[in-house]
Amino acid sequence: MRWANLTIATGHNRMAMNRSILQGAKHFVRGEPMTTGMLNRVEAVIRAYDPCLGCTTHAWGEMPLVLQLLNPSGDVVHEVWRPC
Numbered sequence: 626m627r628w629a630n631l632t633i634a635t636g637h638n639r640m641a642m643n644r645s646i647l648q649g650a651k652h653f654v655r656g657e658p659m660t661t662g663m664l665n666r667v668e669a670v671i672r673a674y675d676p677c678l679g680c681t682t683h684a685w686g687e688m689p690l691v692l693q694l695l696n697p698s699g700d701v702v703h704e705v706w707r708p709c
Contacts, residue, residue: 638674645670654694659705664690 649666668690691706 635675642671642674645674658703659692659694661705661707664692664705664707667692 646667649670653663653666689706689708691704693701694703696702
C-alpha cells in the first residue's frame with residue numbers, strides 16, 4: 626500500500642459529539658455539584674457517535690473520563706472524574 630485516506634469516526638463526528646455534550650450539559654448541569662451519573666450521560670453520547678471508541682474501551686473496562694465545570698473566567702469550579 627502506498628497511500629490511504631481513512632475516515633475515522635472520532636474526527637468525523639467530533640462537531641456533532643461536542644454539540645450533543647453541550648446540549649446535555651445545558652440540560653443536566655444546574656449549579657449543584659456534578660455527579661458520576663453525568664459522566665455516564667456524557668459517555669453514552671460519545672459512544673453513540675464513535676463506535677470504534679466503544680469497542681476499544683470494552684477491552685480495557687470503563688472509559689476514563691473527566692468533566693470540568695468552568696465559570697465565565699475559565700476557572701474550574703467543580704470537577705468529577707473516573708479513572709481507567
